[in-house]
Amino acid sequence: MLTQQTQKAIAILHDIAGHQALAVESYHITPDELAVMLARLERHKIVNRIPGASADKETSYQLCRPLNDISLLDVLEATGEHLNCNHPTTEAFYSRYGRVASKLGVVNHMTRLYLSEIKLVDC
Structure with missing residues (x-):
């Protein structure tokens, strides 16, 4: 991420x-x-x-x-960097980021959810 x-x-x-x-x-x-x-x-x-x-x-x-x-x-x-939210959160992610993993996991999940609701016809 x-x-x-x-x-x-x-x-x-x-x-x-x-x-x-x-x-x-x-x-x-x-x-x-x-x-x-x-x-x-x-x-x-x-x-x-x-x-x-x-x-x-x-x-x-x-x-x-x-x-x-x-x-x-x-x-x-x-x-000038960004978060990579284009993959579901994995167990390896939680192992890698320790204490902040749960917060970043929520950010990842919510970003993916919102992006899935944006249809190309609306862009």
């Missing part, structure tokens, strides 16, 4: 909050990808660069507000 880019952005934000750099390796984020992602997050005032720190490392940034105040919508707007 979450795009790869959204997952990467969330992982980067968790790294910044935890003062570590694990996302780059675990998500195979290239230096260019990281720079673009950090710039987008900074432009949307989710992160800011620590004065004097280089712009190419996630450890050079800090959150503008606590992680628990940053929403999925904030990340989607900053990255």
